[in-house]
Amino acid sequence: MLDEDVDSNFRGDCRHCFALCCVMTTFAVSTDFAQSKPLGQPCPNLDPHFRCSIHASLRERGYRGCTTYDCFGAGQHVSQITFDGIDWRDAPDVATSMVRVFPVVRALHEQMVLLREALGHPLDLRLRRELRDAFQRCADRTHLPARDLELLDVEPERRLVGNLLRRASLAVRTSAGHELRDYERKDFAGADLRGADLRGVNLRATTLLGADLSRADLGMTDLLGADLRGARLFGADLRRSLFVTEPQIATADGDGDTLLPDQIRRPAHWLVRLRRPR
Template sequence: MTAPDASPAVPDRPDLRADCGDCFGLCCVALPFAKSQDFARNKSAGSPCHNLQDDFRCGIHTKLRDEGYKGCTVFDCFGAGQKISQVTFEGVSWRERPGTARAMYEVFPAMRQLHELLWYLTEVLRLPAAGPVHAEARRALDAIERLTRADADALLGADVPAIRAEVNTLLLKASDLVRAKVPGRKKNHRGADLVGARLRAADLRGATLRGALLVAADLTGADLRAADLIGADLRDARLAGADLTGAVFLTQAQVNAARGDAATKLPPGLTRPAHWVA
């Protein structure tokens, strides 16, 4: 099977990757977390993490997993943090202007969802097989891009769930077009509970695993070429030797949450996490 290649006509979008150096530590303040295997202690929304430094950097960034903050390593704001910090609030932090803190924190979840949609729509444009919906994807991308550059009131007033629903319909079309190129019958595991499932060496080419729970699933040596993995929960999923070439809508955060090795094949643009075995 020939995997879909990225289209060279679509420029790189560094603005859709988190840049903590241009952010006011928003994910470390705006979001809550509970003490668990992912976080070493409780934190309420709007309260700065005790590891957040005065320069908005994380004091334990290089050893988050060792310190019990694995959850931080699998979170991705898709560049929403720096957009709010540098565009919405024009480079003035919540420390410099405390009166903006509440609005900044409230805008963050909405902006994060919008930036996630921008990332997915950009991926659609990179898929040659999704050509029939490229024009629609560009229109949606342009409209959402304009919204992300609006002021805080406009962002808070936006109907983000409705926008997500509209974009999701488009993403489904794109996924169907890509997976249709895979010969044979494709497996449908959309939303399936596959926690701890034994899927070693499984043929999942072109399968839909949208929203599937694959926590701690054994996918060692599995063939996931051109599989739709949007929203799949891959926490601690074993991907040693698995082939994810051309996997549709696979994010870096999902890869970071899984466990792979040097033989795991990833789509272009995604990097092998440092905690994976050599």
């Protein structure tokens, strides 16, 4: 599985999913959601064909959270592989199981996405082997029967993967020769970081809520779990950032000058401006 196309395995494919993100998740009234929805209940905007009836205007209608969500391909996997294409609307008992299985598979897929990224960097053979073994364990678990997935505790594997990614991050940033500044879990909410040289910095789980990172250089910056909600990324360079995901980027504000890693799609709601010479 490691050598297959990442787009087909780890990107949501709504055509082959029974709208699990619209049913098997919960949300409450907030700046991200116009109304509340309990776990297991279909979103009122879901049409009979498993499509969102307001998809083109989600943000305008108060459903910003939907535009920043990513199942990492878990939706189609659970729909077509775990439950062999059985529609939850036709089988209530399946729906109950899907509620428990979907977040487990999503967590495993997210770990696989991060592990795959780590394996794309030059690392020593021992660490590469450990990363590959972790990837394969996650992949094997996604193919467990539904009853086993319901009982699976993903936290031990998440911690193990987190430690492997930490080692990979340190190795990559060290080899790049950057100063290894460590701001893990620091609070930079609203900070003015315009034009900052953040190359090689550890910003794991850092709060960057509303921070201004315009024109900042985030090359080899570890952004695993960083809170980028409302962060200004106008003209920022994230092409070589480590462990940043599409859901993180989608919560931030950027434009046509924001430089992203090849695997990250530019959010549709970002302003598109002509790229200026750098």
